[in-house]
Amino acid sequence: MAEATFSSLSSSSLKSSLQQTPPGNPVFVAFDDKYRCVVCNGIVREAVQTPCGHRACEQCIFQLLHGNPKKVKCPAGEETCSFLVLSEIHRDSGARREVRLLLVFCTFKTEGCEKILPWKDLQDHEIMCTYRLVECRFSSEGCKVVVIKRDVEIHQKQCPFRLESCKFCQQEIQNQLVQEHLEKTCPQYVIQCTYNCGTNPAPRVQMEQHSKECPRRPLKCKYHSIGCEFTGSEEEMEMHTRSETDSHIQLSVVRNTENALEVLHSREVTQTMDVKITELEHLLTKNLQVIEDLKGGVDTMKKAMKDIKLKVVAQTERLITVERKVENLADNEAHNKLSRDMMMIKETQNTLEGRINQLERAGPMGGSNGINGTLPAQIQQHERQLGIMDLRMAELDLRFQVMETASYNGVLMWKIRDYLRRKEDARTGKTISLYSQPFYTGRFGYKMCARVYLNGDGVGKGTHLSLFFVVQRGEYDALLPWPFKQKVTLMLLDQENGTRNLVDSFRPDITSSSFKRPTSEMNVASGCPLFHFQTLPVYKDRQNLSDIAW
Template sequence: MLDSFSSVPPSNIAEPFFIRNSEVTGPDMDLDFAYPLEDRYKCLLCGRCLRNPRQSLECGHRFCESCLTEELRKDAPRCPVDKQALSANGVFPDKGAEREIGQLVVNCVNKKAGCEIQASIKELQEHLEECKYATIECIHKSKGCNVQVPRCHLAEHLENECQFRQEPCKFCQELIPLAQTEDHTKQCPKAPSSCPNGCELTGVTREEVEKHLQDECPQSEANCRFNSYGCTFKGPRSHVSEHESLSMAEHLLMVTSNLANLELSLSESRRELQEVSNQRDLFKNTVTQQASEITSLKQKSEKQDGKIASLQKMVANQTDKLMKFEQDLETTAKKEEVEGQKRDLVAVKETVKRTENRLTKLETRGSGGGGVFSGATGEVETQLASQDRQLGIHDVRLAEMDLRFQILETASFDGTLLWKIKDYTRRKHDATTGRTLSLYSQPFYTSRNGYKMCARVYLNGDGMGKGTHMSLFFVVMRGDYDALLPWPFRQKVTLMLLDQDQGRRHLSDTFRPDPTSSSFKRPTSDMNIASGCPLFVSQAVVEGSPYLKDDTIFIKVIVETSDLVGP
């Protein structure tokens, strides 16, 4: 043999010789070439027949793929012939050499067993699948035969040698593996047998013996027919008949006693049945009453549903009023206007005071002069009442202006909201009882002409966090400058619960808006759907000492504005 692959026993023909029939790459197996192997088909690294040949562009030589891969792992890979440097980028598959190697003629790997066939490497696998000298396993391997024989001797093995070949049972004709014939005969229902009780029954099969023992054998053990009535006699079947004829009186007493017990049981069953019937009638009445109550409850529920719908409408109306009020706040007069109203109010108060002084003087002068000043006094009182009404109107307007001004003063225009929530315990109780499920913060803005936003908090949680967590959400509101702003809203949002001790343990969550969500589209109503964290922080943590002080918590919302270009 002039050249070969590494050795593998040729008996296991189930494994293919090639990974791909067109490539000499597959598991190592000795090849016996019919002619001397030319040097151009040998790998310059291992000296064996090329396997999956590769050619180097640098030197033009051919190598086995595996040999070349191993050589390229070295620090300075070089061709062993001309010492040219080798690189992975300068290597390509040599399909021409691969086809030529596939046509090389080799002897069958079963040549020593007698096969004289010669075939090309490409056709060798196809021949091995049919070679009559190839060693194969017995077809009864799954049943226990581990013998391996040449394919040409398999028929002889199956016919004369295999201990697991199928043979018909001489009694029942069922096909049984030869090695299991003895065990089958011991259990075969058609095998000849005799009565084990020694009653001289012969010439019958095993299955007939079993029937004989059950129904006929006089030596078989049997119970008295009155066994169910209490008779305990047991013995050979011939003795049982004699016992039954001699013990008739005792058997009749047993039957009579059983009948009496049955009548007693029957009476007891009738009594229990009557009780069950009475309970059934009682249950029936109860069910009827409960059905009536359920009908009444349904009617009440429908009324409650109507009331709830009405309340929901009222809540919607109140929400609309609140949104309108917030819009009004945006158009509220400036601080100078409020100061002007205050000055007007001071002037009115001074006028009233002067009028009161004049009235006092007039009353003093006219105390002894009869009705000279009565007309003047009435006129003054009328003027005073008018001034009081004007003063009341100005007080109301001033209070409204103060409230609007306070809201405007707390509004933020740098994308940061600092929200102080007082009376936490009361507000949490309102949320738990369903009176006020959520709270809205005052609006804040990314700039004077920027996005309008607010925060929404559920102190008793919402969705997955209901009852266990505080849920915090971010809301995009409709603003006056939305037409000039880019949409959807894309700014990074950070939600925070502030630590009131040393400020080192703030709890925060940050998210970037989903551009496809309707929560961040341009608002078509007063505000979009809230988006945020249903499981922002557990209620146990919120009510811990660093975050809840003086029944107050602080929430902070930060909207990234550094990359925002104004309108």
């Protein structure tokens, strides 16, 4: 009872505290101990008074008493202090009002503000204080300087990051980068020819074009590709070509010799590669022949395994038939005869199973005795058949998992994972539609599933998500009324906050073949080809979309 009372007191006081003690930890002009909390020894906030007359912060008292199984004595530690009882602790409105009126220094006193004012007015003063620290308005350009508000305009006029328009190209450049801009990048800044050809100075954009055609621009020797490193003007290049003819001929001879050696080396490598290719072709031909032989052995093994499985199935069916007959016969003699027959059949089945196990244990090097005495030497490939059997077992395991997760209350919760990848597969035609796991209206009810076209179907192709309901052939269809008449509701669930679910429902058309008793594995799907318009903002803002739930 005491704990509930304290929670109520704390809750009501906490709501009013936003209008009581101001925020922050200011520097007080004078601080009287009567405003000191007996628990935290700081300024009392949302003052409450103990039965012994001491003051404390409401939050401090809450933390002191909350969840403490023992009695707590007033922290003041005086002889007159008593144990604290929540029902005897009251709000001290007078102290709260006095604390709000305590004089404090401005928060920016260290910056030069000499203002002294009541604590309750401090927050409003801080907003208007001219000594408040502010960032330069060019901080987005890289300025890290923080100045007081009254000096910010002076700083911004001198800030090296302030933007200025180039007087040549009118582009806005940081003040500290103006000179660099003029010297390196400004397209309209007037410069001289780099090669000092005597052309009149011109804007950089024109001079760059001139440099490509300047008669004094340095040219590489036309024999540079074979080793000549000479560069010079057109006139110098002509003189070089005439004077260095012998040198160029010598470089050409050396390069031709090198090319000849490289050609010889390439021929040797090519011959070696031809030999290796011939060897690989021979090996490939040999491997292809081995593969053909192995395929023949696999086919033979498949046939043998199929015969064994057929025999096992036949014996099992005979055993089941005999057991049913035994249950219905009352004559002891017939019963005993059938029991003996059943035992013989069981022994035959056990023998077959033992032989199959023997073949499996024999592995690829096993013998050829027993019922497989006629199998060819390729019995060594039996391990591959065991792998196929493992795959079939995996398929059966998957079917059991589907059966275990099946719903029998008429509701299917279908979550499609990797939505974006599956949507792309549907768009490219790789996987046009998806089927859900089956679900049922009851343990012996209708069998159904859902079919979805993530890129739409029919009139909704490319623009909508199409969702359909499918009636499947079930084991108890003969016991159910047809056609299917139950109401079908389709819902696309919003996985963020559940406020934007998409819902559509319909009643089956009893004349449609989609809702008659199935004669094949499943009926033609029926539903909503325009169920969900692809550009609706249901999931538009979800950048990490991977699943969609129904």
